[in-house]
Amino acid sequence: MSVTDDAIEAIKQMILTGELRPGDRLPREPELAERLGLSRNSLREAVRALSLIHVLDVRQGDGTYVTSLEPGLLMDALGFVVDFHRDDTVLQFFEARRVLEPAVTAMAAMYMSEYDIQNLAYLLDSLPEEPTVDELVANDVEFHRRIAAGSGNPVLCSLVENVSGRTTRARMWRAITQDNVVDRTLSEHRAILQALAAREVELARSWATVHIAGVEHWIRKTLVDGA
Structure with missing residues (x-):
């Protein structure tokens, strides 16, 4: 582990233990470097790295603060990395969707409010x-x-x-080139909606799997195997 990695780990531990909380200002650089037994250069590199992934917020002339640490803010860094992937890796993102979204849909069948489910129907209509x-x-x-x-x-x-x-462009390609994509998409969306409204957890999970796997299959055959 490099000295910079040591510095990153030290700051991370301060956050995980609650010594530093969201919105807190870090001690001044000389003080923090001495306290952690690190060089100021290593500390500076660690702060730069943590600011890139939105853990720290460096405010010129004011100091360095812990961000809100909200999931959406932290996940922006994932999006930044994903944007640099080539088109032929889009299949991997559909595979990730197939793992994540059925589980999320099953949870929505348990926890989504009646109001939000009704608005989901309005969205489709x-x-x-x-x-x-x-x-x-x-x-x-x-x-x-x-x-x-x-x-x-x-x-x-x-x-x-x-x-x-990050799969939006591939979904647009599919909408342009695949026959009956509108009818199929809406039919599967309504099946998911009905399962949510009925609080059928496993049915919601299954329909989400079928829906995403269908798009993934098209991606595999058209954009990957057919390339």
Whole structure:
């Protein structure tokens, strides 16, 4: 482990133990470096690294603070990394969706409010009879985002949003090239919605798996095997 890694671990432990809490200001650099037995350069590199992943907030002329540590903020760093992946890795993100979203959908069947489920139905009904590709994909993204939020777990919600958001372009390709994609998407969305409304946990999980696996299969055959 490098000296910078040691510094990162030391700051992380201060946060995990509660010595530093969200919103707290870190001690001044010379004081913290002496306290941790680290060089100021190593501490500076650690602070820079932790600020890149939104754990710390460096405010010029003011000091360095622990961020809110909200899941959505921390998961932004995942999105930053994912954006640099090549198109031929999109299948991996659909595989990740297939693992995450059925579990999240099952949780939503238990915890999503009746009000939010009703609004989910309104969302599906708001789609025009002959939607554009942009309208279809935007509706699809929002549908899954609301279900993730309905799970009641903000960490899982942030993970789903970051992974799912990076598959938008592939979903648009599918909407353009695959026959009956509108009817199939809406049919599967309504099956998921009905399972949520009925509080059928395993049925909701199964339909989410079928729905995402179908898109994954198309990605594999069209964008990967067919490349």
